[in-house]
Amino acid sequence: MRLLLVEDDHQLNQRLYQNLTAQGYAVDTSFDGEEGLYLAQETDYDVAVIDIGLPKLDGLALVEQLRHHKTYPILLLTARDTWQDKVLGLNSGADDYLAKPFQEEELFARLKALIRRSAGQANPVLQFDQLKVDTNLSQVLVSDKAISLTAYEYKLLEYFVRHPQKIISKTELTEHLYEQDFDRDSNVIEVFVKRLRKKLNSEQANLYIQTVRGQGYKFSHG
Known part of the structure; x- marks a missing residue:
């Protein structure tokens, strides 16, 4: 944030x-x-x-x-x-x-x-199918199993789950996750998305975080 x-x-x-x-x-x-x-x-x-x-x-x-x-x-x-x-x-x-x-x-x-x-979310625990994100504890669970994320991986996932169904550009993600002097031309967002999908380790991982060609990403939950 x-x-x-x-x-x-x-x-x-x-x-x-x-x-x-x-x-x-x-x-x-x-x-x-x-x-x-x-x-x-x-x-x-x-x-x-x-x-x-x-x-x-x-x-x-x-x-x-x-x-x-x-x-x-x-x-x-x-x-x-x-x-x-x-x-x-x-x-x-x-x-x-x-x-x-x-x-x-x-x-x-x-x-x-x-x-x-x-964001219109009263509950600090956000759940989407088997994915649960506790924004108070910064904890992520898939099928009730804790997933270990780096600080930036967690921030990326939290931004996605706070904006479900919204197409989010790489520029927007960079602006909301990093400070002013961050290199905005890097491909770090792509790297973090790839790592995040892998760590979610679910058949639905790519459905949660969808690539929208030419526009960015969308977090979907059914």
């Missing part, structure tokens, strides 16, 4: 970048509202984390401008925790609100919930 983090506290920004990356997100970071708005408008992120107290352009104004064009979920961070501040944040177009200081486990849980809701 591709995530935008806009936070002007450099220490917090760096810590969240490292820990969100460890959680499997491809994270783009910014330290001010103007750059954050540019990044937010240029890319279709899966979710954004935006601090309210930003230099150059505050977080509420950033969200308000962003909502003219983008619909992906936004979680606001703020040092203010009154109900009035929460109302302002939600009315600006944010989907959730977390006051500082916070436990990062709560942030991770809220982000997962936002991504589920934006």
Whole structure:
């Protein structure tokens, strides 16, 4: 999942970048509202984390401008925790609100919930025939047998199962799985799809992840 983090506290920004990356997100970071708005408008992120107290352009104004064009979920961070501040944040177009200081486990849980809701998936465990993906535990089972995937193989599969029946181009997969400086001309997506199909080790593996000639891939589940 591709995530935008806009936070002007450099220490917090760096810590969240490292820990969100460890959680499997491809994270783009910014330290001010103007750059954050540019990044937010240029890319279709899966979710954004935006601090309210930003230099150059505050977080509420950033969200308000962003909502003219983008619909992906936004979680606001703020040092203010009154109900009035929460109302302002939600009315600006944010989907959730977390006051500082916070436990990062709560942030991770809220982000997962936002991504589920934006995909219309209330249950964190997604099942398609014999394939089961637990998005909370990052665990994959086929016929109730655990499948060992690398971090990128899992991220690829999770993106597929969150967008069933949608034709997804290699460019879209690259943009949502990797950070800005990734070599987008490589054939790494083809390699990961091949490895993923092999690891699913099922007669239906190629049916789950179908190649759509000239367009990309489609995750199908019957």
